[in-house]
Amino acid sequence: MHDAIAAFVHDGDTVVIEGFTHLICFAAGHEIIRQRRRDLTLARLTPDLIYDQMIAAGCARKLVFSWAGNPGAGSLHAFRRAVEQGAIEIEEYSHFGMVARLAAAAARLPFGTLRDYMGTDLPAANPAIRTVTCPYTGEILATVPALHPDVTIVHAQRADAEGNAQIWGLLGVQKEAAFAARHVIVVVEELVDAAVIRADPNRTIVPGLIVDAVVVEPWGAHPSYAQGYYDRDNDFYVAWEPISREPAALARYLDEFVYGVPDRAGYLGAHPGLVDRLRAGERWAAGVNYGY
Amino acid sequence: MAVAAARELRDGEVVFVGIGLPNLACNLARATHAPNLVLVYESGAIGAVPERLPVSIGDPALVTGSLMVSSMADVFQCLLQNGRIEVGFLGAAQVDRYANLNTTVIGDYDRPRVRLPGSGGAAEIAIHARRTIVVATLGPRAFPAAVDFVTSPGHRYRGQSRRTLRMPGAGPVKVITDRAILEPDAESGELVLTTLYPGVTVDTVQHGVGWPLAIRTPLARAEPPTARELDLLRHTLDPRKLYLKD
Numbered sequence: 001m002h003d004a005i006a007a008f009v010h011d012g013d014t015v016v017i018e019g020f021t022h023l024i025c026f027a028a029g030h031e032i033i034r035q036r037r038r039d040l041t042l043a044r045l046t047p048d049l050i051y052d053q054m055i056a057a058g059c060a061r062k063l064v065f066s067w068a069g070n071p072g073a074g075s076l077h078a079f080r081r082a083v084e085q086g087a088i089e090i091e092e093y094s095h096f097g098m099v100a101r102l103a104a105a106a107a108r109l110p111f112g113t114l115r116d117y118m119g120t121d122l123p124a125a126n127p128a129i130r131t132v133t134c135p136y137t138g139e140i141l142a143t144v145p146a147l148h149p150d151v152t153i154v155h156a157q158r159a160d161a162e163g164n165a166q167i168w169g170l171l172g173v174q175k176e177a178a179f180a181a182r183h184v185i186v187v188v189e190e191l192v193d194a195a196v197i198r199a200d201p202n203r204t205i206v207p208g209l210i211v212d213a214v215v216v217e218p219w220g221a222h223p224s225y226a227q228g229y230y231d232r233d234n235d236f237y238v239a240w241e242p243i244s245r246e247p248a249a250l251a252r253y254l255d256e257f258v259y260g261v262p263d264r265a266g267y268l269g270a271h272p273g274l275v276d277r278l279r280a281g282e283r284w285a286a287g288v289n290y291g292y
Numbered sequence: 293m294a295v296a297a298a299r300e301l302r303d304g305e306v307v308f309v310g311i312g313l314p315n316l317a318c319n320l321a322r323a324t325h326a327p328n329l330v331l332v333y334e335s336g337a338i339g340a341v342p343e344r345l346p347v348s349i350g351d352p353a354l355v356t357g358s359l360m361v362s363s364m365a366d367v368f369q370c371l372l373q374n375g376r377i378e379v380g381f382l383g384a385a386q387v388d389r390y391a392n393l394n395t396t397v398i399g400d401y402d403r404p405r406v407r408l409p410g411s412g413g414a415a416e417i418a419i420h421a422r423r424t425i426v427v428a429t430l431g432p433r434a435f436p437a438a439v440d441f442v443t444s445p446g447h448r449y450r451g452q453s454r455r456t457l458r459m460p461g462a463g464p465v466k467v468i469t470d471r472a473i474l475e476p477d478a479e480s481g482e483l484v485l486t487t488l489y490p491g492v493t494v495d496t497v498q499h500g501v502g503w504p505l506a507i508r509t510p511l512a513r514a515e516p517p518t519a520r521e522l523d524l525l526r527h528t529l530d531p532r533k534l535y536l537k538d
Contacts, residue, residue, distance in 0.1 A: 067411065115420070120444065121443070169355045237348075280352075
């Protein structure tokens with residue numbers, strides 16, 4: 001992880017650590033904090049706790065997003081303070097807008113088109129949301145610019161050494177964000193043989209041909225989750241509310257669990273009992289016959 | 293509120309489920325009069341049958357046993373924008389007289405007094421769902437005459453109707469509060485009082501909004517929650533009171 005971040009995440013970069021609630025690579029975010037990256041443009045649909053932490057750690061100059069809350073638990077207070085105090089630049093869309101930005105970039109088109117934003121104040125707040133007149137029907141449609149991250153970090157359940165990454169459960173916009181990016185780091189719970197990947201090719205979401213680095217980091221998504229490996233740590237998400245609300249508490253959290261550990265293995269060591277509490281149960285799917 | 297919201301759903305409908313009370317209402321409907329409700333979560337879970345009450349719309353329990361896990365691109369393009377979502381559920385920090393919703397900022401956008409989470413899928417849900425149900429707690433600050441910021445469109449934006457603005461969906465058809473139900477007037481697009489909950493007076497509701505609230509006559513009276521609905525809510529669906537207040 002250390003080497004991948006050192007090689008592919010630089011000051012001033014546009015960084016996407018993807019995953020919609022599922023497979024969010026907190027381990028990568030923490031390593032970026034430890035390596036003290038600065039002036040990053042952080043982009044995700046939902047900043048989740050990871051960008052709240054990275055904003056608090058001073059990594060971010062700008063945030064590109066569509067929903068910045070902590071569902072069922074409260075707010076992302078470091079994000080809120082930064083915006084209310086004018087300490088961070090924001091570029092705000094809706095979920096569909098963010099999806100369209102990444103999908104357009106993944107297809108190397110200059111903008112995404114969607115039927116959206118009429119009757120809202122979002123275009124007034126974000127001049128990057130514009131319109132185009134359909135050349136066939138004359139309908140006016142909204143446009144959002146393509147988003148090309150300098151680096152996208154995809155967390156997956158498994159990949160082979162070439163980076164052919166398989167994901168099951170919620171897919172978020174991992175695929176689009178990977179294809180849109182100049183560099184891709186794949187982080188996995190498990191490294192597997194190419195034969196395992198080839199036995200079920202429909203499950204491959206990111207092909208190794210676009211991947212620059214593969215990192216093996218079990219429990220790398222905690223407190224987010226990996227379907228089939230471990231549950232979301234809902235208790236931690238709730239506990240984040242008072243930590244995030246109080247800058248001194250947040251600073252103590254970063255000192256103990258980010259700066260105070262060398263890596264994710266160290267982080268797990270600092271959470272005794274975590275693995276037993278969250279380890280996933282079993283709900284296996286039957287395989288399918290790819291023969292012909 | 294959960295019971296009133298659940299009763300708005302018809303069996304077999306395709307519903308876009310948001311976090312919070314909508315989750316609870318949809319699962320209550322599924323357990324009572326609408327067992328064939330198809331739950332779609334903007335996270336990509338379709339036909340979800342969660343075995344535990346999801347705390348977020350990305351809960352792993354939404355995936356296990358669902359019909360389909362779609363990419364978010366497909367949910368927004370092929371289901372929502374394609375007009376396949378019959379009901380969208382939305383909550384908001386502010387709801388105004390035209391049912392415009394604000395989940396973005398209180399105060400000025402550039403230096404807000406309070407920065408709220410933002411749209412998420414709410415803007416497109418309000419535009420595209422065939423009809424939208426809004427769930428919000430009554431109060432003059434939550435129901436101002438005009439929201440500070442329009443995140444999700446209601447029935448009038450700067451005097452223009454949904455039809456003029458070419459919005460495909462019908463928009464908010466009901467605003468379900470903790471005291472009463474409001475509905476848009478067909479002519480003016482303004483929310484009017486249509487249904488009172490048991491024991492609530494018209495006065496209470498009028499004091500709960502920041503504009504002179506008109507009343508549709510005859511005013512309806514909501515049926516109270518049945519014992520079965522309450523039992524399901526309190527003991528099966530939300531025993532930890534994540535969403536229920538009493």
